Amino acid sequence: MFHIDDFNKHTVPKKELRYGFLLLPNFSLIAFSSAIEPLRMANWINGKSCYSTSLISHDGKAVTSSSGVQLQVNYSLNELPYFDAVFVCGASPIARTGNEAVIDWLKQKANSSMAIGGIGTGSYILAVAGLLDQFRATIHWWHIENLKQEFPKTSVTNRLFEIDGNRYTCSGGTASMDMMLFLIGRQQNMDLAAAISEQFVCERIRGSDDHQRIPIKSRISANQPKLIEAVTLMEANIEEPLSTDDLAHHVQLSRRHLERLFKKHLHNVPAKYYIELRLSQARKLLRQSDQTILQIGLLCGFSSASYFSTAYKNHYKITPREERKSVE
DSSP states (O other): OOOOHHTTTTTOOOOOOOEEEEEEEEBBBHHHHHHHHHHHHHHHHHHSSSHHHHHHHOOOEEEOOOTTEEEEEEGGGGGOOSSSSEEOOOOOOOOOOHHHHHHHHHHHHOOOEEEEEEETTTHHHHHTTTTTSSSSSEEGGGGGHHHHHHHHTEEOOBBBBEEEEEEEEOTTHHHHHHHHHHHHHHHHHHHHHHHHHHHHOOOOOOOOBOOOOOOOOSSSSOOOOHHHHHHHHHHSSSSOOHHHHHHHTTTOHHHHHHHHHHHHHHSSSSHHHHHHHHHHHHHHHHHHHHOOOOHHHHTTTOSSHHHHHHHHHHHSSOOOOHHHHOOE
């Protein structure tokens, strides 16, 4: 059982970091609170101020979130003190106009040593300002393809968050907490990050290699209902996988036609796509559950421990046992 006094015995005094949160009109309240609350909790657990936080708007006036909650701010862009990092909390839905003052300010900070982050659609504003050119970045899955097309100089991923040099981006929602816990672990120590996670009843700290869960209908064109149906069947039959012939029969297509659809839209064959889907589920269980490796293999449709271990290592380059040890 975690106790704050036990933690304080082992903490090492470190410089207070100053974080600013630049709120855009209609910002996502859940993404913002998921980012700022871990910093507050870090201070409480540590018994001293590891982080100071300030709220910013372009003109110093209060900002209203997408849910109608209005927040007073501490600073306008014209009166900012020193910050170690400033995070742009983007609008929901994305705002393509009306943020010219913010974009101009960001352009001025392009070569600054200050870390600059984008939370949710805040990544889009950073990209417009040119701050993500030649950087890895992420954004909410709804906007990934648009960001890729509009800003080809940015390496856009579908990960929960990306830390690339002094550019921090995350997909929004509760991924903001994962990003902050990662930063706290790196800047302070992982014991503190783990203690914060426990206080917020988080099942686990998701890492920088975790990907967003993108709904199948968003990954595949809506005019491919048979392909969507086939993938949905795969997702519903992890423990007892269906053969490609069975899948084709259920969606009323020939095997050859189904394979063509997978190749064209998912750049894969059904069997390989299916096994990768099952391995992804196995990885999640290895990281999050206390079930044995054999149990997880069976739950994910692998008939033996050796088959599971070989398939897992071929795909992830480590064995299931090594995967589990990495998160213990």
